[in-house]
Amino acid sequence: MTILESLDARAAVAPDAPAIDDVSYASSQTASRRVAALLRERGVLPGDRVALYAENSLAYVYAYLGILRARSVAVPANVLYREADLARVVSDSGAKLIACSDAAAEHLGDTLRAARLRLTDVAVAADDARLDRDIATFPSPQPGDLALLVYTSGTTGRAKGAMLTHGNLAAIASQLNEAWRWTRDDALLLALPLFHVHGLCAGVNGTLAAGARILLRERFDADDVATTLQSGGATLFFGVPTMYVRLLERNEASDFSRVRLFVSGSAALPAAVHESFARRFGSSILERYGSTEFGFALTNRYDGPRYAGTVGFPFPGVAVRLGGKDDGEVAAGEIGEILVSGPNVCAGYWQDPDGTAAAFFTDAAGVRWYRSGDLATFDPERGYAIVGRTKELIITGGFNVYPREVEDELLRLPGIRASAVVGRPDPARGEVPVAFVECDDSFDAAAIEAALRTRLASFKVPKAVYRIDALPRNAMGKVDKPQLRAMLVRA
DSSP, X not given: OOHHHHHHHHHHHOTTSEEETTEEHHHHHHHHHHHHHHHHHTTXXXXXXXXXXXXXXXXXXXXHHHHHHTTOEEEEOXXXXXXXXXXXXXHHHTOSEEEEOHHHHTTSHHHHHTTEEEHHHHHHHHTOGGGGGGGGGOOOOOTTSEEEEEEOOOTTSSOOEEEEEHHHHHHHHHHHHHHTTOOTTOEEEEOSOTTSHIIIIIIIIHHHHHTOEEEEOSSOOHHHHXXXXXXXXXXXXXXXXXXXXXXXXXXXOOOOTTOOEEEEOSSOOOHHHHHHHHHXXXXXXXXXXXXXXXEEEEEOOSSSOOOTTOOBEEOTTOEEEEEOGGGOBOOXXXXXXXXXXXXXXOOOBTTOHHHHHHHEEEXXXXXXXXXXXXXXXEETTTEEEEEEETTTOEEETTEEEOHHHHHHHHHTSTTEEEEEEEEEEETTTEEEEEEEEEEOTTOOHHHHHHHHHTTSOGGGSOSOEEEOSSOOBOTTSOBOHHHHHHHHHHO
């Protein structure tokens, strides 16, 4: 059942049930149809791409659903992009329109402004009964139709557009619903940006597929989130590690016992944060693993222990294995690249056959796999544990250093709030590990190195530790390591 079919089914049996804040399923269904009709009036045809460039809002969700209803393709763009970045996404995707807020429109530039569709017009269309006359002529999207074109962050090179079909979106939502016991009685507090698969595919699609309710926020605010979670209005909260850190930093006592599930993803959750949150609030955060190309692949158990530093086991319907040389399986306990297969895996990269050929392969049994670039180990009890990325692996004097291992040890030292380890070129060893840390005034590089020597092999200990006010991060809180490497070059 596609996301639109789930929305329509819920609207048919429970039209007054709240879907987004206090807006009902019936009203959300009508709004999506009217926005689809508006797009037709603006010349958007099935298969045309429409960029979404705005902050979280009800009109954003209406625009997204309307694009799907029109059998067009939604292209979410990071609202932090400015003219050059946005122009690359619009140009590569060939977007016919850019649905944007008034605030975001200030960054369009003259070239892109002509393609603007105001979200205020989308909001007006949602209430315009005049548009109802065209709805019956719209055929329903098919599972193989392209629905989303989501551009990768581009931190390791040129951003690529992952092609997610209606079938992909339905599979992702179904997997989440089953694994996390999502029901119609749930309410998700959603403060994640909707331009990312975490917010859009998990937050919006997952909730609508379950027939549940979204409590939408424009952005994350720790005080607002804590108040809402304590009030009992939300049963689910999905966040990135930085959000959980901010909740822990609040000095006010909070009771989150009415929230049945906290989920973290999009960046590695430090073990110290997992442990501190459990002690403070009595809830064990469920960490999961996902990617733009497949939505989500691994999750810690809903029932049973959730181990800090692990991302658990495959979602229902998803196959995962660790690949080594020539994509062959690695021996038990060894590190390998995560390979993912299933109905959630995207169709490939938009107009990029070389990129698609490099990232996807079909094995001898005819199974299609995606090479994630993420390195992990597997334990039958604890599940998968991410140790780094293939491009982040540091090879020093012939020894492998996985940055995640060193970063976790750094975070266990007093005064260190955040850490990132990268490789620095070295004439004798090829490269050596160095660390950047966010730290309080007790910072002492020599003391940090000495402490790590009692915990790690000597070749893993950073050869330099730099204090930094704030690690560079993308919109989802993931550290931008290429920017750190560039800082080393400039130094």
